[in-house]
Amino acid sequence: MKDHAGARLIKDMIFKCAVCLFAFISLLPLYLILYYITKNGIMVINWDFLFSLPRPIGESGGGVFNAIIGTVMLIILSCIMSIPCGIAAGIYLSENKKGKLSNTIRLCVIVLQGTPSIVIGIIAYLWVVAPLKTFSALSGGIALSIMMLPVIIKTTEETLKLIPYHLKEASLALGVPYHRTILKVILPSGISGILTGILLSVARITGETAPLLFTAFGNQFMNMNILKPIDSLPYRIFYYAMSPYPEWHSFAWGASFILVVLTLALNLFARGISVKWKIQF
Amino acid sequence: MENTVLKVENFCAFFGDNKILKEVNLSVSKNVVAALMGPSGCGKTTLIRCVNRMHELIPGTAISGKMTLVNEDIYTMQPIVLRRKVGMVFQKPNPFPTMSIYENVIAGYKLNGIRIPRGELDNIVEQSLKKAALWEEVKDTLHRKGTFLSGGQQQRLCIARALAMDPEILLLDEPTSALDPKSTSQIEELFVELKKNVTMLLVTHNIAQAARVSDFTAFIYLGELIEFGPTEKMFTVPKDKRTEEYLTGKFG
Numbered sequence: 055m056k057d058h059a060g061a062r063l064i065k066d067m068i069f070k071c072a073v074c075l076f077a078f079i080s081l082l083p084l085y086l087i088l089y090y091i092t093k094n095g096i097m098v099i100n101w102d103f104l105f106s107l108p109r110p111i112g113e114s115g116g117g118v119f120n121a122i123i124g125t126v127m128l129i130i131l132s133c134i135m136s137i138p139c140g141i142a143a144g145i146y147l148s149e150n151k152k153g154k155l156s157n158t159i160r161l162c163v164i165v166l167q168g169t170p171s172i173v174i175g176i177i178a179y180l181w182v183v184a185p186l187k188t189f190s191a192l193s194g195g196i197a198l199s200i201m202m203l204p205v206i207i208k209t210t211e212e213t214l215k216l217i218p219y220h221l222k223e224a225s226l227a228l229g230v231p232y233h234r235t236i237l238k239v240i241l242p243s244g245i246s247g248i249l250t251g252i253l254l255s256v257a258r259i260t261g262e263t264a265p266l267l268f269t270a271f272g273n274q275f276m277n278m279n280i281l282k283p284i285d286s287l288p289y290r291i292f293y294y295a296m297s298p299y300p301e302w303h304s305f306a307w308g309a310s311f312i313l314v315v316l317t318l319a320l321n322l323f324a325r326g327i328s329v330k331w332k333i334q335f
Numbered sequence: 336m337e338n339t340v341l342k343v344e345n346f347c348a349f350f351g352d353n354k355i356l357k358e359v360n361l362s363v364s365k366n367v368v369a370a371l372m373g374p375s376g377c378g379k380t381t382l383i384r385c386v387n388r389m390h391e392l393i394p395g396t397a398i399s400g401k402m403t404l405v406n407e408d409i410y411t412m413q414p415i416v417l418r419r420k421v422g423m424v425f426q427k428p429n430p431f432p433t434m435s436i437y438e439n440v441i442a443g444y445k446l447n448g449i450r451i452p453r454g455e456l457d458n459i460v461e462q463s464l465k466k467a468a469l470w471e472e473v474k475d476t477l478h479r480k481g482t483f484l485s486g487g488q489q490q491r492l493c494i495a496r497a498l499a500m501d502p503e504i505l506l507l508d509e510p511t512s513a514l515d516p517k518s519t520s521q522i523e524e525l526f527v528e529l530k531k532n533v534t535m536l537l538v539t540h541n542i543a544q545a546a547r548v549s550d551f552t553a554f555i556y557l558g559e560l561i562e563f564g565p566t567e568k569m570f571t572v573p574k575d576k577r578t579e580e581y582l583t584g585k586f587g
Binding site (some may be wrong): 218221224225227229230234235243333334 | 433
């Protein structure tokens with residue numbers, strides 16, 4: 055009997071060690087990525103890099119200001135398009151749990167979430183770039199907003215589902231019309247979850263390159279016109295990294311660093327909101 | 336009767352093919368507490384929900400017969416107009432979690448977009464909370480979230496919220512079944528105090544509660560209104576054998 059117990063203890067030990075080891079291995083790449091990007095990127099970051107435009111080949115210096123502005127503009131554009139649609143679809147799904155349309159929407163959301171981003175880029179090219187005959191920030195925004203939609207719909211639905219039914223009853227029993235009940239009771243009660251979803255979807259699209267390759271296209275110069283091509287951080291990284299010049303390579307690291315910091319900040323902010331604004335029922 | 340608030344005539348309710356309420360006749364006069372008692376699943380909650388048409392939220396329900404609130408047909412009114420005249424308190428306390436105590440009391444006005452001068456609102460809040468016997472406990476914390484209160488206090492806040500709309504009748508759907516004995520007795524005392532000015536329809540599966548609080552009692556069994564009359568009379572000399580059996584604990 056005693057020997058058996060010993061063997062079991064050893065097996066337990068081995069299992070525990072294995073779990074720890076694999077957990078460590080899976081974390082390792084993440085830390086290495088952060089380490090490399092910080093090590094190579096932080097040297098490049100300075101005032102000039104952040105606030106000047108790319109210089110032509112042959113001139114040293116230059117920066118990524120237009121790419122930062124472009125990325126911010128693309129995010130704003132795609133938010134304007136996807137947030138109202140996403141939240142509305144989420145409300146519909148949580149209000150109509152069963153039904154043909156609900157099931158169809160749910161299926162579409164799953165399919166959309168799994169669609170390769172380059173395919174979404176092609177769709178945006180067909181819908182917007184080809185008819186307008188020009189690459190544009192607008193088409194990039196549309197491609198990105200399609201990528202945001204499934205995340206927003208899913209999180210809105212899941213958040214609203216968790217809101218107790220008796221709150222809706224309380225509001226309706228006071229004679230509050232249905233639309234006001236949704237807008238003033240249900241949505242505010244789920245605001246932290248919905249905001250978290252939006253921020254996570256923004257974090258998801260911030261680093262997307264593929265859908266922008268033939269929509270927003272990239273631009274050496276500063277552009278604020280949504281009907282003209284616009285630069286973005288991921289595209290700028292791609293452009294700098296593909297060049298044969300060592301200085302531009304280091305610029306690619308610098309831009310990567312900005313992008314990672316931005317995404318990390320968004321994720322931390324989303325976490326903060328979901329904890330701080332949590333509503334107790 | 337001149338001062339009848341709620342009158343129910345030959346009222347039937349259906350859920351799909353199931354007949355849940357069978358030919359119910361009932362009338363409640365002003366400023367009394369009428370209790371609906373009966374074993375679970377007998378249709379008492381359905382009856383109370385038919386009064387403010389909350390049963391319509393569930394698809395597949397239908398009704399027949401007539402129900403009037405102060406001589407107005409409930410089923411020709413707009414539900415949102417009706418529900419502003421009929422207050423409801425639910426089994427589980429359900430204050431709005433995003434709102435403060437103050438905002439919760441005036442939620443009926445705020446959510447409906449009814450604009451009222453600030454001074455009058457303060458007055459409504461104070462009066463409603465006093466009526467619900469909550470004012471002394473919360474007057475210094477009016478702007479804290481309502482969800483920080485204890486269960487019994489939350490339920491009284493919900494009563495204040497319903498009273499703030501100055502309803503014709505207050506529907507109470509097992510309002511103490513989720514509360515501890517102390518909060519329950521507080522709320523029962525409150526009902527006795529409230530019936531001076533408010534008409535109440537109380538659903539309860541607690542026979543003792545019906546005896547303590549109500550002036551009239553209705554006994555519902557399997558969707559049928561078996562007996563309706565003054566509480567004292569019903570508890571001492573029930574007319575129907577089934578009422579007697581229920582009151583003596585033979586079933587239910």
